[in-house]
Amino acid sequence: MRTDPLFRAIKTAHGETVTITFDDKPLSVPAGISVAAALLLAGVDHTRRNPVSSEPRAPYCMMGVCFECLMEINGQPSTQACLVSVHEGMEVRRQNGAALFQAAGEVLSA
Numbered sequence: 001m002r003t004d005p006l007f008r009a010i011k012t013a014h015g016e017t018v019t020i021t022f023d024d025k026p027l028s029v030p031a032g033i034s035v036a037a038a039l040l041l042a043g044v045d046h047t048r049r050n051p052v053s054s055e056p057r058a059p060y061c062m063m064g065v066c067f068e069c070l071m072e073i074n075g076q077p078s079t080q081a082c083l084v085s086v087h088e089g090m091e092v093r094r095q096n097g098a099a100l101f102q103a104a105g106e107v108l109s110a
């Protein structure tokens with residue numbers, strides 16, 4: 001299985017980075033890019049598991065259409081990682097299975 005990243009960073013004007021937490025591990029990523037792009041750039045091979053088959057899934061369209069990038073971001077499950085920019089201290093987790101919500105968005109289980 002290929003393990004090296006399929007993506008390369010485009011040189012940014014300032015080269016600034018932020019540190020996020022991905023599955024409880026610190027990860028330094030370029031500032032100003034999406035969570036999905038940051039994780040792909042870091043070589044992360046999947047960001048969630050299919051709730052039925054448990055197959056690993058990864059961001060695909062990078063524009064909010066396919067929903068393959070659903071992750072838990074800052075405690076909020078089922079967040080489209082391609083539509084959220086990285087910020088210092090952000091906590092990101094893979095989403096394994098379906099997340100259930102109460103009416104006001106409160107999580108019952110994930």
Ligand code: FES
Pocket residue numbers: 036058059060061062063064065066067068069070080081082083
């Ligand atoms: S990668 Fe397709 S919706 Fe996020």
